[in-house]
Amino acid sequence: MGKKIGVSLVLGLIVSILALYLAFRxxxxxxxxxxxxxxxxxxxxxxxxxxxxxxxxxxxxxKIILESAGNIRFWQSFHPLMIGFMINCILPxxxxxxxxxxxxxxxxxxPFSTGLATVAAERVFDIxxxxxxFAVLLVNIEIDPGLxxxxxxxxxxxxxxxxxxxxxxxxxxxxxxxxALMAFNKTRNLIKNLITRMPGMFFFAGPDFKKKxxxxxxxxxxxxxxxxxxxxxxxxxxxxxCACFSxxxxxxxxxxxxxxxxxxxxxxxxxxxxxxxxxxxxxCFFIALPSVPGYWGIWEAGGVFALLLFGVSSKDxxxxxxxxxxxxxxxxxxxxxxxxMITSVNIWQVSYEKRTSALLNxxxxxxx
Numbered sequence: 001m002g003k004k005i006g007v008s009l010v011l012g013l014i015v016s017i018l019a020l021y022l023a024f025r026x027x028x029x030x031x032x033x034x035x036x037x038x039x040x041x042x043x044x045x046x047x048x049x050x051x052x053x054x055x056x057x058x059x060x061x062x063k064i065i066l067e068s069a070g071n072i073r074f075w076q077s078f079h080p081l082m083i084g085f086m087i088n089c090i091l092p093x094x095x096x097x098x099x100x101x102x103x104x105x106x107x108x109x110x111p112f113s114t115g116l117a118t119v120a121a122e123r124v125f126d127i128x129x130x131x132x133x134f135a136v137l138l139v140n141i142e143i144d145p146g147l148x149x150x151x152x153x154x155x156x157x158x159x160x161x162x163x164x165x166x167x168x169x170x171x172x173x174x175x176x177x178x179x180a181l182m183a184f185n186k187t188r189n190l191i192k193n194l195i196t197r198m199p200g201m202f203f204f205a206g207p208d209f210k211k212k213x214x215x216x217x218x219x220x221x222x223x224x225x226x227x228x229x230x231x232x233x234x235x236x237x238x239x240x241x242c243a244c245f246s247x248x249x250x251x252x253x254x255x256x257x258x259x260x261x262x263x264x265x266x267x268x269x270x271x272x273x274x275x276x277x278x279x280x281x282x283x284c285f286f287i288a289l290p291s292v293p294g295y296w297g298i299w300e301a302g303g304v305f306a307l308l309l310f311g312v313s314s315k316d317x318x319x320x321x322x323x324x325x326x327x328x329x330x331x332x333x334x335x336x337x338x339x340x341m342i343t344s345v346n347i348w349q350v351s352y353e354k355r356t357s358a359l360l361n362x363x364x365x366x367x368x
Contacts, residue, residue: 035266035267035315035316035318035319036319036323038267039265039266039267039319039323040264040265040266041265042265043261043262043264043265044262044265044327046261047258047261047262047327048258048327048331050254050257050258050261051254051255051258051327051328051331051332052331052335053254054250054251054254054255054258055078055081055082055085055332055335056078057247057250057251057254058081058122058247058251059074059077059078059081059082060074060077060247061122061125061243061244061247061248061251062077062081062118062119062122063076063077064234064240064243064244064247065118065121065122065234065240065244066104066110066115066118067240068118068232068233068234069110069114069115069118070108070109070110072108072110076107076108078339079103079339079340079342079343079345080099080100080103080104080107080339080343081100082332082335082336082338082339083096083099083100083103083336083339083340083343083345084096084097084099084100084103084336085332085336086332086333086335086336086337086339086340087099087336088293088294089293089294089329089332089333089336090293090294090333091293097119098116100115100119101113101114101115101116101118101119102115103343103345106345107343107345117182117232120175120178120179121179121232121234122244123175124172124175124176124179125244125245125247125248126248126251126252127168127171127172127175128172128245128248129248129249129251129252130168130252130281130284130285131165131168131169131172133252133277133281134165134168134281134285137278137281137282140274140278141275141278141309143158143161143309144158144309145157145158145159147305147308147309149301149304149305149308151297151298151301152297154289154298154301156286156301156302156305157305160286160289161282161285161286164285164286164288164289165285167288168285168288179232179235180235182225182232183232183233183235183236184235188225191225192222192225195218195221195222195225196214196218196222198213198214198217198218198221199211199213199214199218255280256273256276256277256280257273258327258328259276259277259279259280259324259328260273260276260277262320262323262324262327263276263320263324266316266319266320266323266324267316268312268313268315268316268319268320269307269312269316269320271307271310271312275310278306278309279303279306279307279310282302282303282305282306283299283302283303283306283321285302286298286299286301286302286305287299287302294329295325296325299321299325300318300321300322300325302321303317303320303321303324303325304317304318304321307320307321
């Protein structure tokens, strides 16, 4: 296991370096170094504070969603959330989304499938906010259809942005439909009835075989449906839904404000808060494309694309996006490592542990 982790980290580092090279191959290195020396770093501490505050609000929002699964306190949601985001920054495959419910299962005895459902519910609010911000962006900002930045196999342009936007909107609709199916009793019971009738499909088999299908497949799947439904009960509480939406507005507003604070110390970046918010949204859509851990390279390419729309020079755009990326990522990694130490969580084990047994035996955690 240790060898696999080491190989993964080395490969991730190599791919990240290659990604950064592709993003900055046309930017003179000396100019980039000069740019970093000209940054006013007095704006960095308040930007980091705002970033951490936004993640604290994310944790509180997740706590509200988790209340349906158990009596979860703030720190019990904060530490798994920070560990999950930290893992997403350093390991491929966005396995941090699976690490969060895995940690809840180990530490709080919440079934893995229930925790996973709450992560999906939380993502609905984030994707919904992104869709809203993207719609506002399209109405207020003219995107030059001729602007095209090549990054590896991708062409970052208006067409790519629209394609990712449409795909994100479809994902939002799919998540909402899935939550609705699981959360409401009638549709959930219909799904469970179909599952419990599964052994009857094998009419040609003997009673022993049918019992095995019921014991090993039908009953575990029915339990999974119930556990998923427990993570989606937020939909039945309008006040909690409003609270989560309000927190989502604050989370994304603070995220944009952190970008804006960094820009105040960066030469050549004289943009309004609205323009900086548009840049953040464009970056978020581009990093939805498959990329390396921490989104290195694709983040910078997306940032340069966005800043060129507002007339920022390629040198200043490259310097700002790289500096801002580091400022956005490193505090999250540090906070995640601190949370892992506080909770005594082995992040490598949590990241690579197979979740199959947790899904097929959703009540195992209660016996531990």
